[in-house]
Amino acid sequence: MAVDDETLTTEDSRTFEAGLDALEAPTLSPRPGPGAVFLRSVLPPMVAVVAFIALWQLAYSTDLKPSYALPSPLDVLRTFDQTVRDGRAWDAISISVSRGALGFLASLAVGTMLGLAMWRSRWLRTAIGPFVSGLQSLPSVAWVPAAIIWFGLSDAAIYAVVLLGAVPSIANGLLAGFDQVPPLLDKVGRVLGLSTIGRIRHVLLPAALPGYLSGLKQGWAFSWRSLMAAELITYSPALGIGLGQQLNIGRELNAMDMVIASIFLILVVGVAIELLIFAPLERRVLRTRGLTH
Amino acid sequence: MAQPTLRPALQQQATPASSVRVTQLAQVFERDRPPVLDRIDVDVAPGEFVCLLGASGCGKSTLLSLIAGLGTPTSGSIEVTVGRPALMFQEPALLPWLTAAGNVELALKARGVGRRERRTEAERLLSLVNLAGQGRKRVHELSGGMRQRVALARALAQDSRLLLMDEPFAALDAITRDALHEELIRLWSEQGLSVIFVTHNVREAVRLGQRVLLMGSRPGRIVREWQVGMSQPRAIESPGVSALATEITHHLRAEISRHGR
Numbered sequence: 001m002a003v004d005d006e007t008l009t010t011e012d013s014r015t016f017e018a019g020l021d022a023l024e025a026p027t028l029s030p031r032p033g034p035g036a037v038f039l040r041s042v043l044p045p046m047v048a049v050v051a052f053i054a055l056w057q058l059a060y061s062t063d064l065k066p067s068y069a070l071p072s073p074l075d076v077l078r079t080f081d082q083t084v085r086d087g088r089a090w091d092a093i094s095i096s097v098s099r100g101a102l103g104f105l106a107s108l109a110v111g112t113m114l115g116l117a118m119w120r121s122r123w124l125r126t127a128i129g130p131f132v133s134g135l136q137s138l139p140s141v142a143w144v145p146a147a148i149i150w151f152g153l154s155d156a157a158i159y160a161v162v163l164l165g166a167v168p169s170i171a172n173g174l175l176a177g178f179d180q181v182p183p184l185l186d187k188v189g190r191v192l193g194l195s196t197i198g199r200i201r202h203v204l205l206p207a208a209l210p211g212y213l214s215g216l217k218q219g220w221a222f223s224w225r226s227l228m229a230a231e232l233i234t235y236s237p238a239l240g241i242g243l244g245q246q247l248n249i250g251r252e253l254n255a256m257d258m259v260i261a262s263i264f265l266i267l268v269v270g271v272a273i274e275l276l277i278f279a280p281l282e283r284r285v286l287r288t289r290g291l292t293h
Numbered sequence: 294m295a296q297p298t299l300r301p302a303l304q305q306q307a308t309p310a311s312s313v314r315v316t317q318l319a320q321v322f323e324r325d326r327p328p329v330l331d332r333i334d335v336d337v338a339p340g341e342f343v344c345l346l347g348a349s350g351c352g353k354s355t356l357l358s359l360i361a362g363l364g365t366p367t368s369g370s371i372e373v374t375v376g377r378p379a380l381m382f383q384e385p386a387l388l389p390w391l392t393a394a395g396n397v398e399l400a401l402k403a404r405g406v407g408r409r410e411r412r413t414e415a416e417r418l419l420s421l422v423n424l425a426g427q428g429r430k431r432v433h434e435l436s437g438g439m440r441q442r443v444a445l446a447r448a449l450a451q452d453s454r455l456l457l458m459d460e461p462f463a464a465l466d467a468i469t470r471d472a473l474h475e476e477l478i479r480l481w482s483e484q485g486l487s488v489i490f491v492t493h494n495v496r497e498a499v500r501l502g503q504r505v506l507l508m509g510s511r512p513g514r515i516v517r518e519w520q521v522g523m524s525q526p527r528a529i530e531s532p533g534v535s536a537l538a539t540e541i542t543h544h545l546r547a548e549i550s551r552h553g554r
């Protein structure tokens with residue numbers, strides 16, 4: 001298409017350019033409605049849950065295991081209902097969640113500072129980077145005996161395990177976030193004449209946010225796991241009964257219904273916090289940047 | 294940061310003789326290799342549009358970022374008489390967490406423009422690049438050409454008399470590039486900017502520039518220059534542009550072949 005510029009008025013070329021924009025701008029698929037979301041994302045897991053319970057009931061009815069070892073779904077529901085009614089479930093949830101939250105916040109502070117320090121000092125990073133990454137793959141339950149020897153059967157022992165579990169993920173997440181910042185964006189900050197502080201505030205930190213957030217999400221998952229491992233082993237009347245301790249009581253009483261009800265609660269609370277707090281935060285950050293819909 | 298120092302004598306004159314004067318500039322990255330830039334002399338008059346042509350890797354980006362103050366030359370001097378230059382990169386280099394307007398506003402903020410003024414000024418600049426009313430869009434909602442125009446608006450927001458452009462349209466298709474050429478020439482003639490435009494597209498250089506500089510590689514030197522006599526606006530497929538482009542291409546090829554022997 002040969003366009004002779006000299007015959008084009010500014011008005012013509014504006015219309016031409018607007019036409020190009022209309023044709024070329026990426027068309028983003030509209031967000032699916034609630035019906036579509038239900039059919040696509042909610043229904044399949046519901047079907048799976050129903051099928052699972054049906055299989056379980058079948059195993060129970062055919063006496064696959066003695067009934068103390070394999071209670072029926074209804075037995076578990078009754079036990080669960082009981083613990084909810086007499087308040088034990090809420091107590092255990094509030095004890096564990098407040099521990100988890102406090103442990104996570106402490107890990108957040110320590111992990112962020114550690115990550116920043118490792119980012120600022122290449123030497124520190126080379127020195128301890130491999131160990132921090134190594135710690136990330138060490139199951140934190142391995143720290144429980146050590147923590148008990150150092151701190152006794154106390155909250156301090158539990159928090160020590162939680163910190164050792166979560167801090168490496170958070171520090172590494174922050175580092176990964178900084179590493180992902182394209183050098184070009186920092187140059188943009190310099191070309192625009194932003195000060196060092198301005199570049200950190202307006203370019204570096206926002207650019208590192210996605211990596212940091214996924215580190216936080218992983219940090220929470222590790223906090224919760226470490227907390228349960230610690231609670232399961234450090235049982236003492238002084239510590240109160242968290243979800244992990246409740247699970248342990250179930251084992252000692254040989255009460256499978258209580259064990260299953262506790263496992264269920266641990267799962268639900270961990271997933272709920274991830275879904276209610278971290279997932280929306282992450283989705284929002286990614287969506288603004290067009291990294292997901 | 295190495296902001297070139299201003300010569301007081303130049304500052305006081307009503308119209309300085311040049312917007313930027315590069316004298317005997319050299320840049321060496323690795324000692325055992327030929328200098329990336331060698332004895333470069335470039336003088337750009339106020340309001341002049343200069344195109345810098347050269348093969349891949351000859352040092353065009355290096356030269357431009359030195360002028361932009363993103364580094365210190367090994368030797369030689371760069372005098373920019375018009376304050377901090379604005380720079381447009383080959384990629385749009387927009388901040389993806391900001392809207393189109395947010396990107397433009399950041400440049401205004403860096404200049405210390407107040408919040409309310411930033412808003413209206415960003416809107417004005419966006420309509421200048423034909424993006425009126427698109428300011429609230431996120432970067433990922435824009436096409437390649439629109440992104441490059443937001444980047445242009447952001448560069449204009451720096452309110453510099455000197456605009457440095459590093460292959461800004463290289464990644465765009467021909468039709469979009471044509472439209473942006475028109476846009477750029479309009480802005481340049483309205484605002485009286487000095488422009489240094491880097492490209493390795495010879496026709497683009499002749500379509501846009503008043504003067505075309507050809508750079509050789511290893512060491513990077515200005516080997517030849519042409520005055521483009523034709524007036525703007527001119528079409529990239531006009532016979533005059535084609536003729537001069539053919540001549541320049543001939544020299545560019547000769548320059549590249551030198552390294553094949």
Ligand SMILES: Nc1ncnc2c1ncn2[C@@H]1O[C@H](COP(=O)(O)OP(=O)(O)OP(=O)(O)O)[C@@H](O)[C@H]1O
Binds near residue numbers: 329350353355493
């Ligand atoms: N920071 C650096 N350290 C070492 N070498 C560098 C550095 N920056 C650039 N170079 C080298 O300098 C040479 C010129 O690079 P430059 O990017 O300026 O070329 P260019 O002309 O812009 O190329 P292109 O057309 O591909 O963009 C290249 O050989 C490159 O490898």
Ligand SMILES: [Mg+2]
Binds near residue numbers: 353354355459
């Ligand atoms: Mg380049």
